Amino acid sequence: MPAATEKTMRQYVATKKGGPFQVVNGPYPIPGPDEICIRNRAVALNALDLKSLHHGMMVQSYPEVFGIDTAGVVEVVGANVTEFKAGDAVMSSAGLGGRKGAFQDVTTVPAHFASRKPATWSFAQACSAPICYLTASAAITKGLNTPLPHLQPRKPLSLAREDSSSEYLQERHLRSKSLGGLALALANPPPPPPLNSILVVGGSSGVGASAIQLLRHALPGATIISTNSPSHNKRLAALGASVCVDRNQPMAKVLAAVKAASPAQRGVDAILDAVGAAGEDTQLFGTLNAEGPKLYTNVFTGKEIAAPEGVEATKVFAHMMFVTPDPEGASAMVRLADLVDEGKYKLPLEIEVVGTGLDEIGAGLEKLKKGVSGAKLVVAL
Secondary structure, three states: OOOOOOOEEEEEEEOOOOOOEEEEEEEOOOOOOOEEEEEEEEEEOOHHHHHHHHHOOOOOOOOEOOOOEEEEEEEEEOOOOOOOOOOOEEEEEOOOOOOOOOOEOEEEEEHHHEEEOOOOOOHHHHOOOHHHHHHHHHHHHHHOOOOOHHHOOOOOHHHOOOOOOHHHHHHHHHHHHOHHHHHHHHHOOOOOOOOOEEEEEOOOOHHHHHHHHHHHHHOOOOEEEEEEOHHHHHHHHHHOOOEEEEOOOOHHHHHHHHHHHOHHHOOEOEEEEOOOHHHOOHHHHHHEOOOOOOEEEEEOOOOOOOOOOOOEEEEEOHHHHHOOOOHHHHHOOOOHHHHHHOOOOOOOOEEEEEEEOHHHHHHHHHHHHHOOOOEEEEEEO
16 A cells, blocks of 8 residues: 655745755644644745845755745644634744744744734735834834833733722722832832833834834824935824934934934934944934933844943844743734734835745845835735
C-alpha cells in the first residue's frame, strides 16, 4: 500500500542573502497549542523585508520566508485557542518565535498576534495595519510612558461608578487613612504627568500616521506636531496632527517651525521618531523643551542613535508589545479591530496592490526599494 502523501504548501523563500527568491513546496504547518494557522489572502511589503534580504537583519539562516504583515482566513487552531475558529477572517503580524513569515500560503502565529478583520476593511487593507499599529503602540507606551486608553484593563462593575459620588469619595478617604490604603498607594504610584506636546518625525509614514491618531486619543489636549511633505498635510490633520511642518526645508527652518508651534514656543516634551531621522541629523534634539521631560523614542532601523545627555531615549520595535505579559501586550492586537469599528483608528496609508500571487512579491519589493511615499504596497494571494 503506497505511503500517504505529505500535505504541502507553497513558500516564497529567499535562497540566500541578497536573493534570489524561489517558490518551493514546504510542509503544511501544525499549530502549537496557543497558535493559529492563517490561509493568507493578502500580504504587505515592508522595509524590514528589504533589510532582511539585503542585510540579513533578523535572519538566522537561509533559505528564509520573509513577511511581517498578513490578512487571511483561519484554517487550523491550536488546542488552547478559544478566541478564533476555522473560517474567521483575521489580520496578524508574523515571522517571530522561530516561525516563518507571511510570504507563503499558510502562516502560523501565536493567537494573540492576530485580530479579527474589521468588516469594513478588505484583506488588502487589513494586511497593511498590524506592524505599523504595533510599532506606534510600542513607541507610545514603552518609549513615551503614555498609556493607550483602549488597552487599559476594564474596571470591575463594583468600581465602575462616578469618581465624584459621595460613596466612592468616602470609601477612598477611609482607605487612605488605613495602613492598607498606604500600602496600596505605595504599590501603585501615580503615573507621570501627561505630555503636553509631541513631535512626530515622519508623520506620513505608516508608523507616524498610526502614532498621530493613537496619541490624539490618548492625549486629547496635546499639541501634536508632524514633520512631513506638504502633500500629506490634509490627511495627517484629519488623523489628529495639530500642525504639519514641511520636512523638505533646511533643518534650521524645521527646528524654528517646530519651536514656534510648540506651547509657549519653548519646544516639545517628547519626540517620536518614526523614521530614524535623528541618526542623520542630531540637530533634531534641539526641538526639545530644555525644561521638559525630554523624551525621545525611535523605531529600530538597525542604526544606533546617540541621544544627548539628559534626554531619555528608548529604541522600540513592534513586537515589544508582546515581550512582557502585561495587559497592554495581551490585548494590543485583539483590540485593534474594536478601535477600527469605533472609528478611532483609520488606515494610516493608502493601499496599492502591486500584483497577485507569491511570484509578484519580488517585483513589489523592488518597487518599494525605489521609494514609496504615503502608500503601502500589498500583494494579493
